[in-house]
Amino acid sequence: MAGDVLVVAEITGGSMRPVSLELVSEGRRLANTVGSAVAVAVLDEAQAHAQVLGAYGADRIYAMPGAARGPVSAVEALARELEPQVILLPATAAGSDLAAALAARLGAGLAANCISLTADPSGALMQKRPMYAGKVIATVETATGPRVVTARPRVFGLGQPDASRAAEIISRPAPEPSPTEAVVELVELVKAEREELDVAEAEVIVSGGRGLGGPEAFGILRELAGLLNAAVGASRAAVDAGWMPHSHQVGQTGKTVSPRLYVACGISGAIQHLVGMSSSQVIVAINKDPEAPIFTKCDYGIVGDVFEVVPALVEELKRAGVGSD
Amino acid sequence: MDIIVCIKQVPDTAAEIVPNADGTAIQTEGIPWVMNPYDEYALEEALRAKERLGGGVTVICLGPQNAVGTLRTAVAMGADNVLHLVDPAFEGSDAHAAARVLAAAVKGLKYDLIWCGKMAVDDACGYVGTALAELLGVPHIAAVVKVETAEGKVTAHRETESGTAVLRCPLPAVLTAEKGLNEPRYPKAIDIMKAKRKEIQAKGAGDLGLAPDSLGAAGSLTRVTKFERPPERGGGTVIEAPVAEAVQRLVAGLREQAKVL
Numbered sequence: 152m153a154g155d156v157l158v159v160a161e162i163t164g165g166s167m168r169p170v171s172l173e174l175v176s177e178g179r180r181l182a183n184t185v186g187s188a189v190a191v192a193v194l195d196e197a198q199a200h201a202q203v204l205g206a207y208g209a210d211r212i213y214a215m216p217g218a219a220r221g222p223v224s225a226v227e228a229l230a231r232e233l234e235p236q237v238i239l240l241p242a243t244a245a246g247s248d249l250a251a252a253l254a255a256r257l258g259a260g261l262a263a264n265c266i267s268l269t270a271d272p273s274g275a276l277m278q279k280r281p282m283y284a285g286k287v288i289a290t291v292e293t294a295t296g297p298r299v300v301t302a303r304p305r306v307f308g309l310g311q312p313d314a315s316r317a318a319e320i321i322s323r324p325a326p327e328p329s330p331t332e333a334v335v336e337l338v339e340l341v342k343a344e345r346e347e348l349d350v351a352e353a354e355v356i357v358s359g360g361r362g363l364g365g366p367e368a369f370g371i372l373r374e375l376a377g378l379l380n381a382a383v384g385a386s387r388a389a390v391d392a393g394w395m396p397h398s399h400q401v402g403q404t405g406k407t408v409s410p411r412l413y414v415a416c417g418i419s420g421a422i423q424h425l426v427g428m429s430s431s432q433v434i435v436a437i438n439k440d441p442e443a444p445i446f447t448k449c450d451y452g453i454v455g456d457v458f459e460v461v462p463a464l465v466e467e468l469k470r471a472g473v474g475s476d
Numbered sequence: 477m478d479i480i481v482c483i484k485q486v487p488d489t490a491a492e493i494v495p496n497a498d499g500t501a502i503q504t505e506g507i508p509w510v511m512n513p514y515d516e517y518a519l520e521e522a523l524r525a526k527e528r529l530g531g532g533v534t535v536i537c538l539g540p541q542n543a544v545g546t547l548r549t550a551v552a553m554g555a556d557n558v559l560h561l562v563d564p565a566f567e568g569s570d571a572h573a574a575a576r577v578l579a580a581a582v583k584g585l586k587y588d589l590i591w592c593g594k595m596a597v598d599d600a601c602g603y604v605g606t607a608l609a610e611l612l613g614v615p616h617i618a619a620v621v622k623v624e625t626a627e628g629k630v631t632a633h634r635e636t637e638s639g640t641a642v643l644r645c646p647l648p649a650v651l652t653a654e655k656g657l658n659e660p661r662y663p664k665a666i667d668i669m670k671a672k673r674k675e676i677q678a679k680g681a682g683d684l685g686l687a688p689d690s691l692g693a694a695g696s697l698t699r700v701t702k703f704e705r706p707p708e709r710g711g712g713t714v715i716e717a718p719v720a721e722a723v724q725r726l727v728a729g730l731r732e733q734a735k736v737l
Contacts, residue, residue, distance in 0.1 A: 163638045244636040248618045251606035260572065260697030263601050281706070282599050286493040287502060289599075290702040331615045335645040338631065342639040349637045355736075379737075397621070397656040398635050403489050403597060404513055404655050412736045423489050429709050433734045435726065441714070450712035451729055453722045460719055467723040473737055 154296060155190040155211075156182045157235035159226055160204065161246055162195045162219075169352065170241040172207045174302060176310030177268065178239050179208025184270045187236065192229055194218035197320050205318035207310055212320045221328020223252040228326045230257055235297050237268075237276065242301040243351075250301045260293035263301045264407070266430075284403035285426035304352045305409045306430075350401055353382030355412045358401055358428070359394075360386035362417020362438060362457055366394035371461050372416060378465060378474035384408070384428075386418045402427035417457045420445030437461065477531035477625065479522040481555070481591045482578055482608070483515040485539045485546040486598040495703035502703055511546045514593025517653035520660040521623060522591050523554045529625075532556040534585065538566060538577055544676055551671035552663030563680035565688055570696035571599065575607035577691065580684040582612060587648055589630065594619040594652040602652075609650035616650040617643050621657050 156178040160171035171191075178189045188210040193200060197214035204212055218225035226249065230238060238253065240246040242264050254261035262278040266288070269277040276298055278291045327333070350356055357376040359369055369383065376383050385395035387402055401408055403423035413431035417438060418424060425448055428434065436449035437460045446452045453460050468474060487493060488508040496503050511519075522533045535550040537543050538561040547558045561581055569577065582590065590612075592605030602618075609616035621640075622633040631644045632651060663671070681691055689695060713729070715722045731737045 168637070244619060244634065247602055248606060251601075251603045251618070252610055252616075254572070254603065255575070255607035255610035258572075258697070260570070261601060261603050262698060263603070277701075280600075282700075282703075283487065283493040283502070284489070284597060284600065285706060287495055288704050288706050289700045290704075291698050292701050293698050295697075331609065331613060335615050335617065335643055338642040338644050340636075340639050340641050352637065397654075400655070412730070412734075421490070422492070429706070433730065433736045434709075434712075435730070446714055447711040448709050450734065451726050452712065452714040453719075453726060454714060454716070455719055455722065460723065463719045464723045464726065467720075467727050468737075471727050471731070471737075473727070 154236035155188050155233050157190045157192060157230065157233060157238045158209070159192045159238065159240045159246070159249065160200065161241050161243060162193060162200070165199070167200050167203075168241060168243065168304070170243065170302075170304040172203065173304065173307045173309055174239045174241060175204055175207040175209055177302070177307035178237075179310055181237065181268055181270055182208075190233060190235065191318070192226055194222055194225055194325075201318055201320050203312070205316045206312040206314050208316070209318040212318045213323050214320055215323045215325045218325035221326065221332045222249050223256065223332055224326050224329045226253055227256050229323065230297060238297050238299050240299070240301045242303040247301055250299050254299040257297060257299070259297045259299050261299045262291045262293065265300050265302050266306055268300065281407070284423065285407060285429065286422070303407060303409070305354075348382035350382045350384045350399060350408050351406045353408075354410055355379045355381035355414075356384045356401070356408060356410045356431075357381045357414045357416065358384035358386065358418060359389055359416050360418030360424075361388035361392070362419070363389065363394070368458070369395060371458070375414070375461055375465050378468050379412070380474070381412075381414070386424050387421070415445055415449070416461055418445055419443040420448060477525055477529045477589065478587050479525060479531065479533050479589045479591060480582060480585060480587045481515070481519045481522045481533060481535045481550075482604070483519065483535055483537050483546060483550060484512045484593070484596045485509050485537065485543040486512045486596055489513065489597055495705060499702045499704055509542065509545065511549055512593050512596045514595060514597070514653050514655070516660040517655065517657040518591035518593050519550060519553060519555065520658045521653060522589070523661075524658065525589075525625065526554075531588070534559065536561065536578060536581055538574055540567070547676055548671045548674065549663065551674045552667040553661060554667075558674070558676055560676050560678045561684075562678050565681040565691045568693035568696065569691060570698045571601040571603040572607065572697045573691055573695040575604045575611060576695065577684065577686065578604065578608055579611035580686055581679065582608070589625070589647060590650045592650065592652045594654050605650055605652035612650070614648050614650060615645040616652070617645060618652045619654040620651050621654050623651065623657070
């Protein structure tokens with residue numbers, strides 16, 4: 152497999168999203184297997200990010216300040232120049248949209264939300280990805296390069312950084328956005344009222360479902376989440392009832408998550424929810440109903456009333472010194 | 477305002493999905509089929525715009541013979557015209573080939589706006605709506621949770637990790653629907669009855685002027701070589717103890733055994 156592995160980093164408000172380094176790490180592993188290089192596209196100034204990108208495995212960084220105005224056109228131009236074998240993008244809101252448009256423009260196959268990538272010496276790339284919301288894992292092969300691949304945050308682990316590695320920065324002028332891209336204007340970006348962790352990126356998630364009985368009960372989950380530095384998630388039942396916004400929904404019509412720890416409170420465990428969280432490292436379930444399906448998927452379960460168990464858990468965590476450092 | 481809505485028929489989200497014995501496909505017997513949930517939001521939004529501003533809603537569905545059921549649901553919800561793209565030559569199409577078929581069907585139709593779901597819940601590519609816009613050479617806004625049209629422009633809100641982005645572009649455009657956009661209506665029993673009598677127009681590859689090598693497996697860029705079940709996740713320990721002791725054992729387990737605290 153000749154040609155670079157091209158990673159598209161995501162920079163928002165000057166800071167790089169952590170998923171970018173996960174993709175660089177995975178790109179490095181892939182490039183080592185097939186003997187190619189890792190190029191990173193930064194649609195902004197790259198100076199501030201060069202050291203860490205290099206440490207995680209970037210060989211070359213293409214800095215394209217101003218390219219955020221027309222990201223598809225910018226990455227398209229770079230891809231036509233470099234002819235990479237694989238283009239890795241984050242499966243974030245922006246990254247997923249960029250990947251689809253880029254694949255369409257390049258006439259390249261898209262494998263979205265991949266969970267593993269295996270290159271074989273013949274040049275084929277086995278791209279494993281969930282279908283039917285994770286009820287099935289499909290192996291996808293793309294006939295010819297470039298292959299456009301997206302991955303959700305926390306799916307690919309970070310590699311071992313090597314501070315002695317340095318990446319070369321190459322500046323590229325941002326191309327004019329294509330006509331269809333140029334006519335889409337950003338009117339405004341409305342920040343969330345409460346500065347909250349995104350469930351897709353969080354290392355720990357505390358999630359609530361129908362068993363909470365109403366929106367007020369999410370208050371006690373927030374206290375637990377605060378101690379664990381966790382994002383607050385919700386089941387479809389809780390979102391459909393209007394207790395939490397959809398951006399917090401975990402499951403088939405919400406987000407698929409892979410945290411280190413997932414604490415499900417008052418969630419019975421409908422299949423649509425289970426498939427969205429079953430790749431969590433450790434799952435804790437707290438539910439009144441001992442027959443709830445969630446208990447068949449969890450590592451630790453407590454049968455009991457959320458309103459008694461969660462405050463008791465908060466006290467126990469405080470006693471054990473969690474969250475005090 | 478003339479609106480086209482592209483819909484797909486998919487397995488009900490509550491259905492169990494399992495690969496067949498040799499992992500070449502999924503078992504489809506006994507699966508209940510429904511309209512893709514994101515396409516329902518798309519159709520509902522189109523119907524609301526029609527009710528407010530006039531015009532017509534045309535629904536296009538690329539799918540096998542049995543997708544007629546989902547097209548009838550669209551009629552019962554209020555679609556004015558429906559078009560079924562059905563041909564053995566379409567079978568085995570990936571998202572790229574599917575977008576090409578839809579683009580061929582849309583060309584020649586009059587539209588101000590095209591709605592798609594942000595993704596289909598079966599193959600979950602999230603590609604077709606955006607690719608359709610690229611193939612038609614019109615702008616798009618993906619994963620929309622709120623929309624307004626005025627003076628030939630559409631303003632749409634989409635959720636991102638850093639907040640809600642409000643975007644605006646001129647019509648015609650393609651929008652893709654995210655959950656939260658609206659609450660789709662349930663068709664009335666009488667409309668379901670009436671929809672059964674609606675004549676459903678069907679078109680195949682020949683009608684769309686598409687070459688066979690641009691369709692199905694031959695026209696696809698990606699191929700699924702294997703379907704498998706995800707790794708089983710067994711149930712762990714249910715801690716049977718009074719609350720105070722249970723949480724103590726839980727914290728100890730998370731800390732010492734699982735090492736996640």
